[in-house]
Every structure is written in structure tokens, then in C-alpha cells.
Amino acid sequence: MSNDRPAISEDALTDGTAVPTRAAGKRSYGRVTLKDIALDLDISLATVARAFQKDTIISEETRQLVLRRAEQLGYRANVFARSLATRKTRIVGVIMSSVNSPIYSEVLAKLSERIHRIDMSLMLIPGSYAQDFDASLQTLMAYSPDAILVFSGLLSEAAIEQAKHAGVPLIYFNRVSRDPDAYGVGCDNEAGAALVADLLIDSGHERLAFLSSGNDATTNIERMTGFVERTRMRGLPAPKIIPATGFSYEDGLNAALAAREQLPAIDSLFCASDLLALGFADEARRRFGLRIPEELSIVGCQNIALASWSSHDLTTLCLPIERMVDETLAMLSSLSQGQIVEPRVVRVPSTGITERGTTARKK
Amino acid sequence: MSNDRPAISEDALTDGTAVPTRAAGKRSYGRVTLKDIALDLDISLATVARAFQKDTIISEETRQLVLRRAEQLGYRANVFARSLATRKTRIVGVIMSSVNSPIYSEVLAKLSERIHRIDMSLMLIPGSYAQDFDASLQTLMAYSPDAILVFSGLLSEAAIEQAKHAGVPLIYFNRVSRDPDAYGVGCDNEAGAALVADLLIDSGHERLAFLSSGNDATTNIERMTGFVERTRMRGLPAPKIIPATGFSYEDGLNAALAAREQLPAIDSLFCASDLLALGFADEARRRFGLRIPEELSIVGCQNIALASWSSHDLTTLCLPIERMVDETLAMLSSLSQGQIVEPRVVRVPSTGITERGTTARKK
DNA sequence: TCAAAAAAAGAGAGCGCTCTCATTGACAAT
DNA sequence: ATTGTCAATGAGAGCGCTCTCTTTTTTTGA
Structure with a gap:
């Protein structure tokens, strides 16, 4: 099955003489190298190399010559060699x-x-x-x-x-490390969550709840904190925390199932992620015939593409992905480029809430 | 919150003198190299290298010695150097x-x-x-x-x-190239599409339609062909082809909008992708109040995770991703490993249809 | 007119690894 | 004692690039 491939080795025969396109390189990657170009133009390898570098001393004439020839020969720099040399x-x-x-x-x-x-x-x-x-x-x-x-x-x-x-x-990305040397890009989850609390309270909700991912993801914690804080600040009882087992749709599903008894006690739910919200909503509707937003307002978090679909129409706190x-x-x-980056942790401000059909305006 | 972790940096102090752990390497990647190990053990670089290779002649004793020391020094092979040498x-x-x-x-x-x-x-x-x-x-x-x-x-x-x-x-992957030398892994789209036609016809549908991605993607063409062929074979009029402008949810949305007049003329629709099906369904429901599956049965293709959500509950032809x-x-x-691979194009059989709520059984 | 400076090009030593070839012993065969 | 064999190791030449240091050529200034 593996020892018959005649056609290919034939061109080894035609290789001997005048084939300018295939420069030197005996058993290389099969690619043109700087050395090939140097040999071809009869100039030193160093000069050829310079033609490809910035801020280097070389006559424009020579550079163009090299670049043109390189193009013709189909030269592609070997990143491995380069990385090895430059680190x-x-x-x-x-x-x-x-x-x-x-x-x-x-x-x-x-x-x-x-x-x-x-x-x-x-x-x-x-x-x-x-x-x-x-x-x-x-x-x-x-x-x-x-x-x-x-x-x-x-x-x-x-x-x-x-x-x-x-x-x-x-x-x-979108998480905080305990490591003080680490860099990070996140967003202001607490402020965003506070906005959600405001929206819910302003639109007449009084018994808020938070669907937590249940793990110690910093995003989850921050969203929870911001939400709880603001609710308290607004003079309402602390939101009920409903636990899930992650951020996924299935986790939302399961959380809904487990939270059945608590549903009558709440009128609005802020979820740690959109998928969680979607899973919760789907299952609550399907199993308990829960009407959203009449009986329960639901707010997600992230604003994934799905949230805008008419079949979901989920109100959600946007994650400022673009800016992040x-x-x-x-x-x-x-x-x-080896530059020093300060500050090491950047927090992009929240871009607010996109209101859709899963939240009611009760007043 | 982040600047108190004394324990770790302490061992920097003990670093000055007799620390064999940091071998030579003047301005390298900052990493231990084979040479460092060789110097450390006072054996040749070649032998050290051999310890890491298979099918090479070296005494088990030496190999273990090298491997142990390498482990201690935290040696990591430099893939760039290796690739440069091995191609x-x-x-x-x-x-x-x-x-x-x-x-x-x-x-x-x-x-x-x-x-x-x-x-x-x-x-x-x-x-x-x-x-x-x-x-x-x-x-x-x-x-x-x-x-x-x-x-x-x-x-x-x-x-x-x-x-x-x-x-x-x-x-x-999942597409056919015109290039005869290319390798490929696909699935039997035509056979799968035929199954869909069978399902629809067997469950009493008579006026089938196909929502085409509208481009010349081979998957689209194969699905269409298989669907049309089988429908014809079963003695029904050829399915109406409804054009979309791609495979996405938005494409499905737009297709629904544009296809309004054709809706009364069909009773079932096989879509070139799940997203297309979802978009079409959502928009048809929202805009025209179309009842699915009562007025129109819809079948998707791929069986993405979303399709199983109760909010979508989409009947769909599964793409055998796992096997692909x-x-x-x-x-x-x-x-x-440089082995010869034959055949170059593998077609995984279709794994069938997952029936859900978007298809009616009319008889 | 000629030295000095600047510009351009060349030489060559790595980067860290693999791989071929050469060398060294140890041991069995002659 | 001599040769041959084979396992084990060592030496060293690349792989294709970068980069420093020289050398050569051109330009400049008094």
C-alpha cells in the first residue's frame, strides 16, 4: 500500500542542468532561502538579509533589486530560523x-x-x-x-x-488573576451589574435574584457583588442568590429545575451569562409554563448574538467585546515590541444594557 | 489585594552561589538548552540529544541520567531549533x-x-x-x-x-476541492438529504422546498441534489428552491422575508444549515405568524447544539462531526509521519435525522 | 589633494537542535 | 595476539536566519 509512487521522483532527472527558478538548496524545506537569492544575484547573504529589514543601511537600489528577485523566486522567510536567531x-x-x-x-x-x-x-x-x-x-x-x-x-x-x-x-481576558505581574483586560462588571439592578428596580421590580455561575469565576463574583450592592443601596432586600453549576445553557436548564420553589418569591432574575439566562428561561417556560416577562423578568449578561434573535429576545447587559x-x-x-505596558490591568467601562422582551416595565 | 505574597520570591536570595539549577546560557531564550545539560553532566551534546529521541542507540543508564537532570533543570525543547533542523x-x-x-x-x-x-x-x-x-x-x-x-x-x-x-x-473539511491532489473529509450529504426527503414524504408532505445557501458551496449543492433527486424518485414534483445569501441566521431571516408569497405553495422546507432554518423559522413566525410545524415543517442540517434547545426544537439532519x-x-x-494516505477523500456516512418539533406527521 | 567620515557591502559567529560520520572500548571470533 | 562486530559516545557540520564587526567604496571638507 505504500511502496509505489513512481511519478514524483521523475523530475529528479530533469533537475541537473539549467533550471534557474529552482535555486540551489539541496535538501532544504523545498523553499527559496536568502542564500539562494544571494547566490543568484552574486551578492553577500548579509546584504540580501538587510534588504528585508527596516532601519538598516543599504542602498535603495540594491534593496529593490533584491526584493524584486526575491519576489520572482517566490522567497518566503523561514520563521523558525528567524525566531531562533531573534528569540x-x-x-x-x-x-x-x-x-x-x-x-x-x-x-x-x-x-x-x-x-x-x-x-x-x-x-x-x-x-x-x-x-x-x-x-x-x-x-x-x-x-x-x-x-x-x-x-x-x-x-x-x-x-x-x-x-x-x-x-x-x-x-x-475578562478575568482577574491573583498574580500581580499579570496583564489583564476586563470590564467594569460591578458597574454594569449595578445598572441592571437600577433598571429592574426602576421598572418596578422588588424581589430581585441573581443566577450565579456557582464557581469562583471573577466575572461571576463581580457581577453578583455589583448587583447585590446596588440593590441594597436602593433600599431593597438583598437579592436571592440562585446557584448554578457553570455558565452554560445546560447549567441554566438545571438551575431552573432546581429553583422551582423559589420562583414565586422573585420577580426578576439577573443571570451571570446569556446562556445561563437562555437555559433558565427555556426550561422554566417548558416545565412550569412560566410566563416571561409577566411573571419573571430575566436579564442576561454578554449580549451574544443569540440574545437578539426573536425567539429569545433577551434583555442583557452588554460585554464591551469590541473595546476589550x-x-x-x-x-x-x-x-x-518589548515596550513597557502600564497599567497592567485595563478595565473597559460597561456599554450598558440592551433592553428586549424578557423584562417587564411594571410602572 | 494583590501585593502580598512573600513566600515565593524568597528563593531568589539563595540564588547567588551554589545553585547548579541555573546552568550556563548567557543570553539565550532564558531557557535551559541541551548544551546546558551536556555541560552540567559533562557529556557530549550529542548524547544528551539522543536521550530525548526514540529509536536511538544510547544506554538506558545514560538516558535516565539525562532525563532526570533535564527534568530538574526544567529543560524544554526549543521547537524552532528542532523544526529548523528537521523540517x-x-x-x-x-x-x-x-x-x-x-x-x-x-x-x-x-x-x-x-x-x-x-x-x-x-x-x-x-x-x-x-x-x-x-x-x-x-x-x-x-x-x-x-x-x-x-x-x-x-x-x-x-x-x-x-x-x-x-x-x-x-x-x-466538509467540502470538496477541484484540486485532485487535495485530501478531504466530508460526509454523504446526498444520502443524508435523501433521508430528509423520505422523512417528509413519508410523514405526508407533498410540496417540498429547499432553502439553498445560494452560493456554490459543495455542501449546499450536494444537499440540494440529494433532496431533489429523491423527491423526484418518489414521484413528487421537484422541490421549490428558495434562495438565501449564505448559511447564517440572518440569511435565514432575510430568506423568510423574501419568500413570503411562496409560503402557501409549500408544506415543508429543508434548509441547507441549522442557522438558516432557525432564522427562517424565527422570522416567519414573527412576521407572518406562521405556525410551525402545522403550516410548514422545517428541517435543518448539522444538528448544532442550539437545535436541541426547547426554544427551537429543530428537526435536523445530523452532521457526523465526531467521525469526521x-x-x-x-x-x-x-x-x-510522512505516510502515504489513501484514499485521499473520505466520506463519512450520514448519521441520520433527529426528529424534533418542527416537523409534522400528517399521516 | 588627501585624510576623515559616512555609506554600503561582506565575513562570520551564533541561535538550539538534528544527524551523519568518526572514535572508543568491550567482547566474541579467528 | 589480531581482527571484526557492535554498542556507546563524541565531534562537527548544517538548518536559515540575525547581528556584530570588518572591510571596501563613496562622499565630504579644509
């Missing part, structure tokens, strides 16, 4: 636990596009479960990325230490 | 136009995880729009990936040529 990789490592989640995939899409615009490359690592996670980081670290973007809370202390030791900056990505990129490019 | 990268390039789409992000999640399991790395390239696309491929090609997975139909002829010339195999990913990985690992 800069222009690689951004991305550790993402749930690519398969609307909000993450949205961010990833934007991010990957922007990263390529600044001529860097994105290496994606699944941060699925803790045990594999450290191994994943090892793999990533082997590439000495210029920076690592962390979208997963599961980073172990050891892993953090390791990255730090190797001098790879960690940028936390902007800030992340700014950090990334500064960092990759 | 193998263990990098898989992924060209994906819409990461931000349920089906793609689902595949990406599975794929990234599996790729890391076989100790390869995933480099993600957004394939958004044609003009940027070739530049993106350039970036990718600079890394000489062991293979490139293509999830986007937008590959230009020039790009294909380039990859071929550089000897990088292209694997098309399996096959892709099999190819990938064979290819990365």
Missing part, C-alpha cells in the same frame, strides 16, 4: 477552555483576525481540563510565544510560575 | 472563515483538543475575506505546517498552487 516569535498563544461557546468564539473570531492584521500568529490551546492543561501549556511554551492570552480560569500556580520564569507575559479586543491588541503589540 | 513542524494550520458559527466552533473545539493529544499544535488563521486571505495563507505557510485544514471555500487557485509547491498537504474529526485526525497523523 522573538510573533506568536500569540491563546488558552481557551470553551471555544465552543458563543461569547468565546465571537471573541476568538475577532481576535484571530486582528492578530493577523498586526502580522502575528495565533496558536490555539484547548484549556479543557486541569490535568491536560499543564501539558497544553508546555506545548505552548515550547513555542516561546510573545504573549499568552488566557481565557480560562484554570491556570495552575505552577503553570503561572513557569510562564513567568520563561519571561512570557500572560494577559488575562482593542485593548488586548494594544497590549499585545506593545508587549511584542 | 518538520508538528504544526497544523487551520483556515477557518467563521470561527464564530456554532458548527465551526464546535468542530474547532473538538479538533484543537484532539490535535494537542497527538502532540501537534494548531495555528489558526481567519479566512474572512478573499483579499486578506492570501496574505493569511502566506503567514501560515511561513510556518511550514505539516498540513493545512481548510474550512473555507475561498481558497484561490494561486494559494492552492503555492501550498502544493511547498509540499504542504491541504485537507478540506476522527478521520481528519487519522489523516493528520499519517501525513505528519
Whole structure:
């Protein structure tokens, strides 16, 4: 099955003599190298190299000559050789636990596009479960990325230490690290959550509740805190906290099931994520025939694309993704140029609530 | 909140004198190299290198010695140096136009995880729009990936040529390339679509229609063909083809709007994707008060997670993602080992239809 | 007119790894 | 004692690039 492939080796025969297009390179990557160009133009390798670099001393004439010839020969720089020599990789490592989640995939899409615009490359690592996670980081670290973007809370202390030791900056997206050296881009979850409390109270709700992701994700905690604080500040009893087991749709489903008895006691629910809200709403409607927003107002958080669908029509607190990505990129490019970045943690202000059909106006 | 962690930095003090842990390396990546280990153990670099390779002649004793010391020193192989020397990268390039789409992000999640399991790395390239696309491929090609997975139909002829010339195999996922040398993993769309026709006809529908993505995506064409053929075979008039402008939710929305007059003439609609189906259904319900499935049965395609939500409850033709990913990985690992892979195009059989609430049984 | 400065080009040493080839013993075969 | 074999190790040449240091060429100023 594997020892008959005649056609290919034939062109080895025609290779001997006058084939200018295929320059030297005996058993290279099969690609044209700087050396090939140098040989071809009969100038030194160093000069050829200079033609491709900025801020270097070379006559414009020679540069153009080299560039033109390189183009003709189809030269492509070998990033491995370059990285080996420069110790800069222009690689951004991305550790993402749930690519398969609307909000993450949205961010990833934007991010990957922007990263390529600044001529860097994105290496994606699944941060699925803790045990594999450290191994994943090892793999990533082997590439000495210029920076690592962390979208997963599961980073172990050891892993953090390791990255730090190797001098790879960690940028936390939408989460806060205990690590004081880490960089981070987040948003003002507390202020946003306070807005939600205001909206609910202003529109006549009196018995607020918060659907918590139930884990110690900083986003969850901040949203809860902001929501509870503001409610208290407005003179209402503290919101009831309904626990879930994560941020997903299924978690919302299960939370609704478990929260049946508590439903009559509340008139509005702020959820730690849109999916959670959607899952809760779907299940409450299906199982208990709950009418939303008449019996319960629901507010999500993130404003994923789904939330705007007429089948969901979810009122939600927007996550300022656009600006967060902007800030992340700014950090990334500064960092990759070796510049000092201050402050290390940026908080983008909340962009407010998009009111849709899951919240009632009772007055 | 963040500037009190005394314990860790202390060991910096003990660093001055007899710390064999920090070997040579003057201005390297900041990492331990094979040479450092060699110097430390006073053996040759070559032997140290051998300890890390398989199928190499070295005494077990020495190997263990090296591995232990390497572990202690925190050695991590430098993939750039290795790739430069071996011309193998263990990098898989992924060209994906819409990461931000349920089906793609689902595949990406599975794929990234599996790729890391076989100790390869995933480099993600957004394939958004044609003009940027070739530049993106350039970036990718600079890394000489062991293979490139293509999830986007937008590959230009020039790009294909380039990859071929550089000897990088292209694997098309869920699409067929005109390129005879390309690898591919797909599924039996025609057979699947035929199943849908059967289901609809068997349950009493008589005026079928197909919501086409409207572009020349091979998946769309195959689904349409299979659906039309089978309908004809069953003796019914050819399905009406309703055009959309892509595979997205918004495309479905717009299609519904435009198709209003045609609605009375059909009793069932097979859509080229789930999102298309969802968008069509949402808009038809909202704008025309269309009752699904009473007035119109709708069948999607792919079975994305959303389809199972009670708010959508979409009957759909499943895309056998799991097996497709399996096959892709099999190819990938064979290819990365330089093995010959035959056949080049694998078609996974369809896994059938999941019947839910958007299809009526009329008899 | 000629030295000094500036511009341009060349030489060559790495970067950290792999891989071929050469060298060294140990031990069995002659 | 001599040769051959084989396991184990060492030496060293790349891989394709960058970057420092020289050397060569051109420009400039008194």
C-alpha cells in the first residue's frame, strides 16, 4: 500500500542542468532561502538579509533589486530560523477552555483576525481540563510565544510560575488573576451589574435574584457583588442568590429545575451569562409554563448574538467585546515590541444594557 | 489585594552561589538548552540529544541520567531549533472563515483538543475575506505546517498552487476541492438529504422546498441534489428552491422575508444549515405568524447544539462531526509521519435525522 | 589633494537542535 | 595476539536566519 509512487521522483532527472527558478538548496524545506537569492544575484547573504529589514543601511537600489528577485523566486522567510536567531516569535498563544461557546468564539473570531492584521500568529490551546492543561501549556511554551492570552480560569500556580520564569507575559481576558505581574483586560462588571439592578428596580421590580455561575469565576463574583450592592443601596432586600453549576445553557436548564420553589418569591432574575439566562428561561417556560416577562423578568449578561434573535429576545447587559479586543491588541503589540505596558490591568467601562422582551416595565 | 505574597520570591536570595539549577546560557531564550545539560553532566551534546529521541542507540543508564537532570533543570525543547533542523513542524494550520458559527466552533473545539493529544499544535488563521486571505495563507505557510485544514471555500487557485509547491498537504473539511491532489473529509450529504426527503414524504408532505445557501458551496449543492433527486424518485414534483445569501441566521431571516408569497405553495422546507432554518423559522413566525410545524415543517442540517434547545426544537439532519474529526485526525497523523494516505477523500456516512418539533406527521 | 567620515557591502559567529560520520572500548571470533 | 562486530559516545557540520564587526567604496571638507 505504500511502496509505489513512481511519478514524483521523475523530475529528479530533469533537475541537473539549467533550471534557474529552482535555486540551489539541496535538501532544504523545498523553499527559496536568502542564500539562494544571494547566490543568484552574486551578492553577500548579509546584504540580501538587510534588504528585508527596516532601519538598516543599504542602498535603495540594491534593496529593490533584491526584493524584486526575491519576489520572482517566490522567497518566503523561514520563521523558525528567524525566531531562533531573534528569540522573538510573533506568536500569540491563546488558552481557551470553551471555544465552543458563543461569547468565546465571537471573541476568538475577532481576535484571530486582528492578530493577523498586526502580522502575528495565533496558536490555539484547548484549556479543557486541569490535568491536560499543564501539558497544553508546555506545548505552548515550547513555542516561546510573545504573549499568552488566557481565557480560562484554570491556570495552575505552577503553570503561572513557569510562564513567568520563561519571561512570557500572560494577559488575562475578562478575568482577574491573583498574580500581580499579570496583564489583564476586563470590564467594569460591578458597574454594569449595578445598572441592571437600577433598571429592574426602576421598572418596578422588588424581589430581585441573581443566577450565579456557582464557581469562583471573577466575572461571576463581580457581577453578583455589583448587583447585590446596588440593590441594597436602593433600599431593597438583598437579592436571592440562585446557584448554578457553570455558565452554560445546560447549567441554566438545571438551575431552573432546581429553583422551582423559589420562583414565586422573585420577580426578576439577573443571570451571570446569556446562556445561563437562555437555559433558565427555556426550561422554566417548558416545565412550569412560566410566563416571561409577566411573571419573571430575566436579564442576561454578554449580549451574544443569540440574545437578539426573536425567539429569545433577551434583555442583557452588554460585554464591551469590541473595546476589550482593542485593548488586548494594544497590549499585545506593545508587549511584542518589548515596550513597557502600564497599567497592567485595563478595565473597559460597561456599554450598558440592551433592553428586549424578557423584562417587564411594571410602572 | 494583590501585593502580598512573600513566600515565593524568597528563593531568589539563595540564588547567588551554589545553585547548579541555573546552568550556563548567557543570553539565550532564558531557557535551559541541551548544551546546558551536556555541560552540567559533562557529556557530549550529542548524547544528551539522543536521550530525548526514540529509536536511538544510547544506554538506558545514560538516558535516565539525562532525563532526570533535564527534568530538574526544567529543560524544554526549543521547537524552532528542532523544526529548523528537521523540517518538520508538528504544526497544523487551520483556515477557518467563521470561527464564530456554532458548527465551526464546535468542530474547532473538538479538533484543537484532539490535535494537542497527538502532540501537534494548531495555528489558526481567519479566512474572512478573499483579499486578506492570501496574505493569511502566506503567514501560515511561513510556518511550514505539516498540513493545512481548510474550512473555507475561498481558497484561490494561486494559494492552492503555492501550498502544493511547498509540499504542504491541504485537507478540506466538509467540502470538496477541484484540486485532485487535495485530501478531504466530508460526509454523504446526498444520502443524508435523501433521508430528509423520505422523512417528509413519508410523514405526508407533498410540496417540498429547499432553502439553498445560494452560493456554490459543495455542501449546499450536494444537499440540494440529494433532496431533489429523491423527491423526484418518489414521484413528487421537484422541490421549490428558495434562495438565501449564505448559511447564517440572518440569511435565514432575510430568506423568510423574501419568500413570503411562496409560503402557501409549500408544506415543508429543508434548509441547507441549522442557522438558516432557525432564522427562517424565527422570522416567519414573527412576521407572518406562521405556525410551525402545522403550516410548514422545517428541517435543518448539522444538528448544532442550539437545535436541541426547547426554544427551537429543530428537526435536523445530523452532521457526523465526531467521525469526521476522527478521520481528519487519522489523516493528520499519517501525513505528519510522512505516510502515504489513501484514499485521499473520505466520506463519512450520514448519521441520520433527529426528529424534533418542527416537523409534522400528517399521516 | 588627501585624510576623515559616512555609506554600503561582506565575513562570520551564533541561535538550539538534528544527524551523519568518526572514535572508543568491550567482547566474541579467528 | 589480531581482527571484526557492535554498542556507546563524541565531534562537527548544517538548518536559515540575525547581528556584530570588518572591510571596501563613496562622499565630504579644509
